[in-house]
Amino acid sequence: MLRFIFLRLLQAIPVILVVITVTFFLVRAAPGGPFDSDKAVMPEVKAALEAQYRLDLPISQQYFAYLGDLAKGDLGPSFKYPGRDVNELISAGLPVTAELGAYALLVALILGGLAGIMAALKPNTAQDYIPMSFAMIGICMPTFLLGPLLVLVFGIYLEWLPVAGWGDIPGDKILPSLTLGAAYAAYIARLGRAGMLEVMSQDYIRTARAKGLPEWRIVVKHALRGGMIPVVAFLGPAFAGLLAGSFVVETIFQIPGLGRFYVQAAFNRDYTMILGTTVFLSTLIILFNLLADILAAWMNPRLRAQLGESK
Amino acid sequence: MTSVENTSAENNVPKNKISDIAMAEQGTSLWKDAWTRLKKNRMALFGLAVLMLFSIIALLTPWIAPYGYEQQNLDLGASPPSAQHWLGTDIFGRDLLTLIMYGGRISLAVGFVATAVALIIGVSYGAIAGYVGGRTDAFMMRMVDILYALPFMIFIILLMVVFGRNLLLLFLAIGMVEWLTMARIMRSQVQALRQQEFVEAAVSLGLGPVAIIRKHLVPNALGPIIVYTTLTIPGVMLLEAFLSFLGLGIQPPQTSWGLLISYGAETMEEFPWLLIFPGLALALTLFSLNFLGDGLRDALDVRSSKD
Numbered sequence A: 001m002l003r004f005i006f007l008r009l010l011q012a013i014p015v016i017l018v019v020i021t022v023t024f025f026l027v028r029a030a031p032g033g034p035f036d037s038d039k040a041v042m043p044e045v046k047a048a049l050e051a052q053y054r055l056d057l058p059i060s061q062q063y064f065a066y067l068g069d070l071a072k073g074d075l076g077p078s079f080k081y082p083g084r085d086v087n088e089l090i091s092a093g094l095p096v097t098a099e100l101g102a103y104a105l106l107v108a109l110i111l112g113g114l115a116g117i118m119a120a121l122k123p124n125t126a127q128d129y130i131p132m133s134f135a136m137i138g139i140c141m142p143t144f145l146l147g148p149l150l151v152l153v154f155g156i157y158l159e160w161l162p163v164a165g166w167g168d169i170p171g172d173k174i175l176p177s178l179t180l181g182a183a184y185a186a187y188i189a190r191l192g193r194a195g196m197l198e199v200m201s202q203d204y205i206r207t208a209r210a211k212g213l214p215e216w217r218i219v220v221k222h223a224l225r226g227g228m229i230p231v232v233a234f235l236g237p238a239f240a241g242l243l244a245g246s247f248v249v250e251t252i253f254q255i256p257g258l259g260r261f262y263v264q265a266a267f268n269r270d271y272t273m274i275l276g277t278t279v280f281l282s283t284l285i286i287l288f289n290l291l292a293d294i295l296a297a298w299m300n301p302r303l304r305a306q307l308g309e310s311k
Numbered sequence B: 001m002t003s004v005e006n007t008s009a010e011n012n013v014p015k016n017k018i019s020d021i022a023m024a025e026q027g028t029s030l031w032k033d034a035w036t037r038l039k040k041n042r043m044a045l046f047g048l049a050v051l052m053l054f055s056i057i058a059l060l061t062p063w064i065a066p067y068g069y070e071q072q073n074l075d076l077g078a079s080p081p082s083a084q085h086w087l088g089t090d091i092f093g094r095d096l097l098t099l100i101m102y103g104g105r106i107s108l109a110v111g112f113v114a115t116a117v118a119l120i121i122g123v124s125y126g127a128i129a130g131y132v133g134g135r136t137d138a139f140m141m142r143m144v145d146i147l148y149a150l151p152f153m154i155f156i157i158l159l160m161v162v163f164g165r166n167l168l169l170l171f172l173a174i175g176m177v178e179w180l181t182m183a184r185i186m187r188s189q190v191q192a193l194r195q196q197e198f199v200e201a202a203v204s205l206g207l208g209p210v211a212i213i214r215k216h217l218v219p220n221a222l223g224p225i226i227v228y229t230t231l232t233i234p235g236v237m238l239l240e241a242f243l244s245f246l247g248l249g250i251q252p253p254q255t256s257w258g259l260l261i262s263y264g265a266e267t268m269e270e271f272p273w274l275l276i277f278p279g280l281a282l283a284l285t286l287f288s289l290n291f292l293g294d295g296l297r298d299a300l301d302v303r304s305s306k307d
Helices: A002-029 A043-052 A059-071 A086-121 A126-140 A143-157 A174-200 A203-210 A215-227 A229-252 A258-268 A271-299 A301-309 B002-007 B012-040 B042-064 B096-132 B134-149 B152-163 B167-193 B197-204 B209-220 B222-246 B257-266 B273-299
Strands: none
Touching (some): A002 A271, A002 B134, A002 B152, A086 A174, A086 A229, A086 A271, A126 A174, A126 B273, A143 A174, A143 A229, A143 B257, A258 A271, B012 B042, B012 B273, B096 B167, B096 B209, B096 B257, B152 B167, B167 B209, B197 B209, B222 B257
């Protein structure tokens, strides 16, 4: 198991390096310099600015200097907000986004998990069809459509919940979390149903039944672990999706998180900001994929045995 | 195939014919079987019907749209649905039905074209890896693994920011992401198929690898590929709509459902129909594609090859 983790970690390093390199050169290849604006800037001022951001060096030196900064944990300055750097913006936005993501994931796991288990326990009955129909709606309903619709219904017509903000008014975290989590609840419901259905037809479940265990115990103690493997394997990709979803949700609900900063940086063409955030987010996604893989391997006894043998 | 038959030794001809007949028979029965099963699935048929309808409308839009695409009526402004404008008008007094029809052309085109890009790259790549096998295969699939780990959503945004919003680039960027799973599916299919006797027979008849892949492997692997294609299209359309919603996808004066939804969301308090109708068009299309994909998966009896 340790060997497996170590190997996977080792594989992640070149991937992260590729991401950094590709992003760096892509951003540098962008047409138009960051200080090309409508206003004429004095050549001396421009030169001073370029020296400050190291734009006067040859590109290979810029690249290695950037790598060196990264190694020290410095993601670079922002072009658009003088005096602020990417680290500051990330440390301001990350806690908000992380909280939003955590709530959304909680919504997804609870709603989706319950629906999936319920459906799998009585397949092809109303208890299966109703949650699965909702799951289908959840999959087909994009976040950017669901969000405004929820705002329209619960915020504007019913006036039950606040329509924007984060942590200012009680209850303003409900709609964003629900919006972001809904699609993943739907996926988890479907994956959980399929996984549970497969596990419930296994011999060891029959054995447990034959021993006279109550149904809830069979589900909780015996079936859940195997049945949820597909769900856990899905968590890695889901994390990347949640992050992308947070771009939309934070824009809709005006939440000052990382996603909104990223979209704003993209609009402002704040290249260093984009570069820094891309590197940061990509690394985060890669690490979460890794974590999900390890978790899935740990939960799957067959895979664990295989890993143990190959030592 | 006939040209190959004629060039091979003469005693091969009848053998090949027999295998042709056997294959043809198996082929039709498989597809007929699938069609019979699909016909029983009402949701899938409904999805198919909706998709065909929307595709026909999209193709004919320039001729059947009730108003011109650029026709504005600023005096009218945003008006709710009426007899003249069935779905109402937007803030510039443009007919919403017309906008949705033109937006649908782009949304559907992105879905189909980007998926086709993914299909061509993925199927060829997977077929080569699976057929050649050995080190080449190991190397090629390692590449896919590495690419899988890259956060593509962010890369597509980056591409759009750096090179500007460009429809062609969007097709390419989305297609580049989606081919990975296709390649994996194709490879595992080919690996299973190449052990079979008809491939050995083709090899012994002197057919080259390209011809074998094209004539024998791809047609036999078609089931899972079709299923995954139907499930990729909605993902792609969603991606385009997502980017357009953020303002990083389709650029005005062109429009797409994602862009219309984005405008609709801005003014939904006063003019909710501007959000609801484009949203309905997109959701209905995604529904149809998902139901059709699910139906096809059951009909072709493809084990969940997606994961």
